[in-house]
Amino acid sequence: MVNSASLLQWAAQASRSFSSTGTQQRKVAVLGAAGGIGQPLSLLLKLNAQITHLSLYDMAGTPGVAADISHCNTKAQVKGYDQDKLAEAVRGCDLVIIPAGVPRKPGMTRDDLFKINAGIVKSLAEAVGKHAPGAILNIISNPVNSTVPIAAEALRKMGVYDKRKVLGVTTLDVVRAKTFYAEKKGLDVSAVDVPVVGGHAGITILPLFSQASPQASLTAEELDALTKRTQDGGTEVVTAKAGKGSATLSMAYAAALFADSVLRGLNGTPTYEYTYVESSVTESPFFASKVKLSTEGVEKVYDLGTLSDYEKAALKTMMPELLQSVEKGVEFVKNS
Numbered sequence: 435m436v437n438s439a440s441l442l443q444w445a446a447q448a449s450r451s452f453s454s455t456g457t458q459q460r461k462v463a464v465l466g467a468a469g470g471i472g473q474p475l476s477l478l479l480k481l482n483a484q485i486t487h488l489s490l491y492d493m494a495g496t497p498g499v500a501a502d503i504s505h506c507n508t509k510a511q512v513k514g515y516d517q518d519k520l521a522e523a524v525r526g527c528d529l530v531i532i533p534a535g536v537p538r539k540p541g542m543t544r545d546d547l548f549k550i551n552a553g554i555v556k557s558l559a560e561a562v563g564k565h566a567p568g569a570i571l572n573i574i575s576n577p578v579n580s581t582v583p584i585a586a587e588a589l590r591k592m593g594v595y596d597k598r599k600v601l602g603v604t605t606l607d608v609v610r611a612k613t614f615y616a617e618k619k620g621l622d623v624s625a626v627d628v629p630v631v632g633g634h635a636g637i638t639i640l641p642l643f644s645q646a647s648p649q650a651s652l653t654a655e656e657l658d659a660l661t662k663r664t665q666d667g668g669t670e671v672v673t674a675k676a677g678k679g680s681a682t683l684s685m686a687y688a689a690a691l692f693a694d695s696v697l698r699g700l701n702g703t704p705t706y707e708y709t710y711v712e713s714s715v716t717e718s719p720f721f722a723s724k725v726k727l728s729t730e731g732v733e734k735v736y737d738l739g740t741l742s743d744y745e746k747a748a749l750k751t752m753m754p755e756l757l758q759s760v761e762k763g764v765e766f767v768k769n770s
């Protein structure tokens with residue numbers, strides 16, 4: 435798993451690798467690049483020495499963001515594309531990251547975003563299926579529990595679906611669980627690992643503190659508080675931003691870490707991450723668990739290991755909601 439130390443490493447390497455030769459050509463697109471997540475994410479990707487071409491797409495304002503970021507003295511060549519240039523933006527991409535869509539306001543659930551974001555993700559996935567079949571998709575747009583099945587079903591309809599390549603980004607849940615656990619137990623956050631499985635909404639987010647490392651003892655109250663804080667991490671930010679959107683900076687950080695792992699895998703160094711993918715680990719057809727990322731995307735999906743009674747109960751409780759969200763996404767594409 436890539437951690438913050440490697441993030442700093444690639445930032446440090448970025449300007450040095452400016453003159454390096456012989457590295458693989460890797461084109462990455464961000465769809466929704468002018469948004470709250472899109473802008474800082476694009477900046478972090480510009481610092482990633484694995485990326486040679488960075489393609490920024492949004493409905494408007496993208497050339498400005500691209501011009502700004504392009505002045506950083508790192509290797510990636512940056513190009514901005516507005517509305518009618520989607521095909522050009524994604525053509526030849528190895529990785530397409532989608533943070534396009536509306537964010538929550540206080541009082542909303544992620545599922546409340548379905549009405550608008552379902553259609554956005556479907557049309558962007560179709561464009562990738564048409565102009566960049568074979569690219570890996572990293573889907574950030576909410577509700578992730580439904581938008582990933584939407585993208586998968588849209589690509590399946592086109593005959594280009596590859597389950598190894600459609601990945602829901604749940605890295606922020608892992609980032610939060612690590613932060614909150616380390617803070618609570620006085621641990622070095624850079625040495626902490628916490629698996630987070632399930633989905634990406636409320637009770638479907640399940641941190642597995644029984645498998646955290648290093649193991650610190652947690653009282654029943656501490657375990658419950660840490661689990662709930664991880665599940666409500668998004669809402670904590672939505673409330674604090676008071677109508678001005680949801681997590682953007684921590685999300686950009688998490689998505690940049692995840693993209694780095696995907697690219698390392700593509701470039702021949704296997705990496706391990708938690709991500710929401712087509713899965714047979716539970717009865718839900720899509721589920722977030724640990725995967726091995728390699729040259730074709732997800733090479734292996736791991737099972738959940740030994741769960742505590744608390745985690746077994748939480749897994750059972752989340753299932754109806756998760757199944758319903760998956761079904762809602764699949765039906766949306768089938769009926770459109």
Ligand SMILES: NC(=O)C1=CN([C@@H]2O[C@H](COP(=O)(O)OP(=O)(O)OC[C@H]3O[C@@H](n4cnc5c(N)ncnc54)[C@H](O)[C@@H]3O)[C@@H](O)[C@H]2O)C=CC1
Binds near residue numbers: 547
């Ligand atoms: N997976 C996760 O852990 C997280 C997911 N999110 C989700 O990410 C999404 C984006 O959040 P923000 O960046 O804060 O929103 P934002 O509103 O600041 O930015 C979204 C951008 O998407 C663009 N957009 C809308 N329709 C588009 C289309 N058809 N093609 C290309 N671009 C399009 C908008 O013009 C805007 O620039 C939301 O759905 C939010 O809920 C947010 C945080 C964490």
Ligand SMILES: O=C([O-])CC(=O)C(=O)O
Binds near residue numbers: 544606671
């Ligand atoms: O809470 C939201 O709406 C955004 C999100 O997914 C997160 O921050 O985890």
